[in-house]
Amino acid sequence: MPLLKLNHGTFSPAVEEPLEEVSLADWLDNPQAHAGATALVIANDEDLSVVRCDVHAFSVIILEFPRFGDGRAYTQARLLRERFGYEGEIRARGDVLRDQIFFMARCGIDGFETAHADAASANEALQEFSFAYQRAADSRGAVTDEPIWRRRLSRVKAA
Amino acid sequence: MYRYDEFDATMVAERATQFRGQVARRLSGELSEDEFKPLRLMNGLYLQLHAYMLRVAIPYGTFTSRQMRMLAHVARKYDKGYGHFTTRQNIQYNWPALVDVPDILDDLASVEMHAIQTSGNCIRNVTSDQYAGAAADEVEDPRPYAEMIRQWSTFHPEFSFLPRKFKIAVTASDNDRAATRVHDIGLRLYKNDAGETGFEVIVGGGLGRTPYIGHTIREFLPKEHLLSYLEAILRVYNTQGRRDNLYKARIKILVNTEGAERFGELVEAEWEAIKGGEIDLPAEEMARIDAYFAPPPFEALSVDSAALDQSRQDNDEFAQWLRVNTVPHKIPGYAIVNISLKPIGGIPGDISDEQMEAVADIAERYSFDEIRATHEQNLTLAHVKKDDLFAVWQALKAADLATANASLASDIIACPGLDYCNLANTRSIPIAQRISERMGDLEKQEDLGELKIKISGCINACGHHHVGHIGILGVDKKGEEFYQITLGGSAAEDASLGEIVGRGLSSGDVVDAVETLVGFYRDNRQDKERFLDTYRRLGAEPFKEALYAAA
Ligand code: SF4
Numbered sequence: 001m002p003l004l005k006l007n008h009g010t011f012s013p014a015v016e017e018p019l020e021e022v023s024l025a026d027w028l029d030n031p032q033a034h035a036g037a038t039a040l041v042i043a044n045d046e047d048l049s050v051v052r053c054d055v056h057a058f059s060v061i062i063l064e065f066p067r068f069g070d071g072r073a074y075t076q077a078r079l080l081r082e083r084f085g086y087e088g089e090i091r092a093r094g095d096v097l098r099d100q101i102f103f104m105a106r107c108g109i110d111g112f113e114t115a116h117a118d119a120a121s122a123n124e125a126l127q128e129f130s131f132a133y134q135r136a137a138d139s140r141g142a143v144t145d146e147p148i149w150r151r152r153l154s155r156v157k158a159a
Numbered sequence: 160m161y162r163y164d165e166f167d168a169t170m171v172a173e174r175a176t177q178f179r180g181q182v183a184r185r186l187s188g189e190l191s192e193d194e195f196k197p198l199r200l201m202n203g204l205y206l207q208l209h210a211y212m213l214r215v216a217i218p219y220g221t222f223t224s225r226q227m228r229m230l231a232h233v234a235r236k237y238d239k240g241y242g243h244f245t246t247r248q249n250i251q252y253n254w255p256a257l258v259d260v261p262d263i264l265d266d267l268a269s270v271e272m273h274a275i276q277t278s279g280n281c282i283r284n285v286t287s288d289q290y291a292g293a294a295a296d297e298v299e300d301p302r303p304y305a306e307m308i309r310q311w312s313t314f315h316p317e318f319s320f321l322p323r324k325f326k327i328a329v330t331a332s333d334n335d336r337a338a339t340r341v342h343d344i345g346l347r348l349y350k351n352d353a354g355e356t357g358f359e360v361i362v363g364g365g366l367g368r369t370p371y372i373g374h375t376i377r378e379f380l381p382k383e384h385l386l387s388y389l390e391a392i393l394r395v396y397n398t399q400g401r402r403d404n405l406y407k408a409r410i411k412i413l414v415n416t417e418g419a420e421r422f423g424e425l426v427e428a429e430w431e432a433i434k435g436g437e438i439d440l441p442a443e444e445m446a447r448i449d450a451y452f453a454p455p456p457f458e459a460l461s462v463d464s465a466a467l468d469q470s471r472q473d474n475d476e477f478a479q480w481l482r483v484n485t486v487p488h489k490i491p492g493y494a495i496v497n498i499s500l501k502p503i504g505g506i507p508g509d510i511s512d513e514q515m516e517a518v519a520d521i522a523e524r525y526s527f528d529e530i531r532a533t534h535e536q537n538l539t540l541a542h543v544k545k546d547d548l549f550a551v552w553q554a555l556k557a558a559d560l561a562t563a564n565a566s567l568a569s570d571i572i573a574c575p576g577l578d579y580c581n582l583a584n585t586r587s588i589p590i591a592q593r594i595s596e597r598m599g600d601l602e603k604q605e606d607l608g609e610l611k612i613k614i615s616g617c618i619n620a621c622g623h624h625h626v627g628h629i630g631i632l633g634v635d636k637k638g639e640e641f642y643q644i645t646l647g648g649s650a651a652e653d654a655s656l657g658e659i660v661g662r663g664l665s666s667g668d669v670v671d672a673v674e675t676l677v678g679f680y681r682d683n684r685q686d687k688e689r690f691l692d693t694y695r696r697l698g699a700e701p702f703k704e705a706l707y708a709a710a
Contacts, residue, residue, distance in 0.1 A: 047398065049429065068197060069280065071320025075397050078317055083432065099181070099198055106316035128177045131166050133310045135437040136317065147437070148166045148310070149444040156443070 004122055005089070006110040011122040014111075019060055028053060039091075044072040048079045055086050060111065065094035074107045081108035081137035101125045106144070108137030160221050160529060161306050161451045163271045170313065174275055175268045178202050179261035186258065201319070203277030204260060208581045213252045213260060214277040215267060219287035219305035219329070220248030220532040222272075224519035227530055229270040231515035237263050242515070244500060244508040246572060246623060247326070248286050248532040249277055253579055275313060280321045282312035282393070286328045288336045289533040292452060293541040295489040298350050301331035303449045304358075304385060307440060311386045318393045322400035323408035325393070326365075333652060338534060340364045340373045340654035341626055343410045344392060348382070357381045362392060362422065363414030366620035370656050371411040374419030376426060383445065384430075387438040391430035395422070455527035455542060460492025464545035477552050480563040483605055485548065494545055496526070497565040498538040498555060504596045506588050507573045508536035517558035525551050535572055537565065567604040568612060568677065569595040572623055576616030576633065577640075583616035585633025585640040585666070590614055593670045598677070607677060609689045611649075626650035628691045629673060630657045642669040646676070646702055647694045660703045672706055679705035 005014040022037035024046055031053075039060040042048070055061060061080060063073035073092070080086040091111030092104050098117040102125055117125065131151070132144040146154070163171070178198075185195040199205075203214035215230070230250055234242045237259045238252045245251055255263060267273055277284055285308045292300040308327055312318070318325075330337040331348035339345025345361035358380040364373025380388050392410075399417075401407045414422045440448075471478045486495040498518065500508050510518075522530045522540055525547045531539035543551055555561040564570045571594060574580065576587030591614055598604055613627030617634075624630030630645035642664050645657030664672050677690070679702060684693045694702060 049398075049432075069320050070402055071280075071318070072398055072402075074317045074320065075394055082436075097194075100320075103314075103316040103319050129173050129314065130169055132316075133170070133313050134315060138316075148170075149440055150437075151166065152164070152447065153441065153443055 001093075001113040002115060002118075003091075004112040004114065004117070004119055006105055006112070006122075006126075009126070011112075011119045011126070013119050021062065024053065041093075042073075042076060044070060044076065046076070048076050048083075055080060055084055056088070058088060060089045060091055061086065062091045062093050063109070065092055065096055065100075068095040068097050068100060070095075074103065077104070077107040077109050078137045098122065098125050102128060106132065106136045106138040160223065160302075161218075161448070167310075168268075168271070171268045171271065171273045171275070174202075174273060174314075175261065175264040178264055182257060182261050197279070200279045201276070201281070202264075203274030204257075205278060206581075207253070207575075207579050208577075209579070210254050211257055211260070212579065213255045213263065213274060214245070215250050215252070215272060215274050216277045216284040217248050217250060217272075217532050218309045219285055219291070219302050220289055220534075221291070221302060222530050222532070223270075224523040224528050224530065226270045226272055227515050227519040227522070229266060229272065231512040231519070233263055233266060234512040234515065241509055241511045243506075243575075244510065244532050244536050244538070246534050246536060246574075246621065247277075247284060248289075248534055249284060250532070253575075278324075279319075280323050280325075281319045282308075282315060282321075282325045282327065285309055285312070286326070286337055286342075286534060288330050288332060289531040289539045290336060290486065290495055290541065291331070291531075292454065293488050293490075293493075293495050294332055294334075294336075295487055296334050297331040297489075298348055298356055299331055300452050301329045301337075301346075301348055303445070303452050304346070304348065304382065305329045306448050306451070307386060307445070308389065311389070311438075315393075318397060321393070321397055322402045323405070323410075325396070325410065327389070335650075335652040335654075336534075338623075338626070338650035338654075340652075341366055341370070341623075341650055342373065344389065345373050346385075351379050355381065358385060360388065360392075362426075363411040363419065364654075365409055365411040366623055366625050367409065368406055368618040368620070369412065370620065370625040371415060372654050372656065373411075374414060374422075376419060376423035383442070384434060384439055386440065387434045387436070388426070388430055390438050391426050391433060394429055394433075395425045399425075454490075455529070457490045457493065457542070458544070460490075460544065460546075462491045464492065464548075467545045467548055470549035474549075476563075477549060479601065479605065480552055480561055481548065483563040483567065483601075484561075484565045485543075488542065490542075492545055494543050494548060496540040496543045496548070496551060497533075498540065498560050499562040499564050499570060500537050500560075501564060501570050501595065502559060502562050503564075503569055503599050503601075504592050507571050507591050510538075514558050514560055517554065517560065521551055521554050535566075535570065537570070563601050564604060566609045566611070567601075568598040568607055568610045569604060571595060571612045571614060572627070573614040574616050574622035576614075576622075580616060580621075582619060583633065584618075584635035585616050585642065587614045587616040587622055587631075587633060590631060590633075590642065590666060590669060594673050597670050597674055607681065607690070608687075609691075610677070611691075612673065613648075623650065624648070625656045626654065627657060628689070628694070629676060631669060631673075634663055636663065640666055642666065644669070644672060644676075644706070646699060647691065649691060658699050660699060661707060675706055676702060 648657030
């Protein structure tokens with residue numbers, strides 16, 4: 001599956017060495033058996049409201065979108081970024097469509113396994129909106145910097 | 160009312176451009192209908208029985224004359240000369256062509272309107288009290304909070320693919336005109352004993368095939384924490400709501416499976432973790448939004464109007480309309496005017512482009528340029544001087560908009576049903592029309608008092624039949640249309656779900672049945688009892704007996 005990576009607000013195609021993947025369930029079951037794992041695969045029904053493992057030990061965390069309409073992993077991505085402070089790559093896998101990339105990026109996802117978009121169309125999708133009303137987890141991907149209400153406040157202060 | 164700044168305007172314009180691109184990709188064949196469907200559904204565009212239907216958002220039901228004129232223009236230019244107000248304070252067009260939709264959205268954007276989040280499994284257009292800012296019984300205007308929710312929920316990146324659609328309603332009055340107890344989240348703003356204002360948070364109400372009255376999960380939420388608390392509720396729902404069964408995916412099912420207490424604990428725990436973050440608006444931004452809803456420049460008037468008293472004496476028809484369709488205003492010398500979109504024998508909620516223009520003119524001249532859409536498919540002019548009421552009535556009458564039936568038997572809510580909707584079992588509109596004709600005489604209706612009749616063409620309950628004093632549900636029995644009657648529902652502060660009374664009736668019998676039930680009420684009511692009160696006092700049995708003895 002082609003892979004796109006988001007860096008400083010821009011998508012580019014990426015080729016990489018295969019990762020050694022382990023599911024959260026397997027890893028919790030027997031971490032020693034997966035000592036060499038580099039990527040953690042988290043099913044989208046896993047409850048991430050409590051930390052159950054050291055996510056920082058993995059360079060990539062893979063979240064699943066079995067159907068585009070199944071939006072649980074959006075929350076998981078935000079929790080990884082905002083609650084656990086995870087700084088590695090968060091990669092979306094599954095039904096990853098051009099018209100969802102903007103939302104995914106805003107939730108802190110910066111790796112995209114998709115055959116539905118190339119770097120050009122993904123960049124286009126990212127540029128469709130200049131602002132966002134709410135704070136999310138997108139500062140790292142540089143999708144938007146400040147929510148609209150904050151821009152309004154700084155504008156008032158500047159005036 | 161709220162006005163867009165450059166940020167709001169940019170968001171809406173960019174959305175219109177984005178959708179233009181999506182339509183172009185569909186028309187060129189780059190996107191199949193299957194791939195296009197989720198995209199159009201993010202923007203209020205449905206494929207119905209005969210054509211596309213476009214649903215345009217009217218956030219919390221408040222709009223201006225200029226916006227109404229644009230709605231008229233859209234009806235004229237792109238549709239068959241009319242629009243249809245819905246139970247979500249929105250307007251729908253039933254006949255737009257796909258190629259025209261991008262132009263319609265550009266036209267709407269030019270007056271700060273759009274179709275964002277009027278469909279899809281996201282947070283839908285937020286609704287509120289149609290009397291906001293005018294009602295004598297409100298603690299404050301609820302619309303600033305509705306506007307904060309609008310902004311927070313617009314293109315929310317985490318909550319655009321929820322298990323199912325999500326509806327939020329806000330009221331600031333003990334008389335609940337926003338049906339908060341039958342919404343995914345209902346918010347009731349009130350003053351606590353310490354004199355602070357905050358929200359009662361009600362979760363998990365809803366109609367559809369498994370109706371529930373919502374549960375209060377927090378008695379008092381300080382208002383500055385509104386958005387973070389909503390985010391916590393939505394986050395719990397997004398991760399834990401069911402996704403394996405379309406019919407079990409609404410938050411009401413989660414709340415009722417977990418139990419309201421447990422669900423509330425999950426929300427509180429999540430809220431503890433996020434509430435210090437940058438979700439809630441700082442006081443300056445709340446004040447900025449508040450300022451848009453400052454009261455219009457009311458004149459200092461006396462409570463009574465001599466001109467009004469005179470016209471009332473001179474004209475019985477006007478006097479009747481005055482009694483039925485106007486409501487006291489919080490400012491002396493003003494009144495709230497309800498414009499019925501339920502002419503006798505008409506289609507509930509329908510309005511022609513000419514009528515839209517007429518309402519726009521009247522609102523501009525007599526009601527500070529402001530119009531409200533109600534969840535009962537009518538319109539409201541919130542701030543009319545008593546001195547002007549006669550002129551307003553005459554102007555409405557000239558536009559065929561002066562039916563004196565607000566909240567009476569012919570003020571019927573009906574879903575589009577089989578005339579438009581591809582999920583329907585039965586027709587709804589013709590039943591509404593025939594009941595309306597049968598109940599016809601307005602004086603008799605006035606004598607009957609408040610009576611809420613609500614009709615749905617299938618179990619999805621878009622016509623809110625569960626909360627009708629008399630509810631009518633269309634069911635399909637071996638290819639034949641049948642109607643099931645429920646009694647005793649209410650969407651107001653005394654919310655309750657109607658009870659089914661016996662076997663289904665044919666479309667011929669259902670109108671007789673309504674007449675029988677109403678007759679039984681009339682013969683048995685005490686004092687000033689409404690239909691609902693008599694039903695609650697006597698219970699279902701005698702009504703059933705009356706119904707089936709007659710049949
Ligand atoms: S209640 Fe049923 S028939 Fe009526 S609009 Fe909703 S889905 Fe269609």
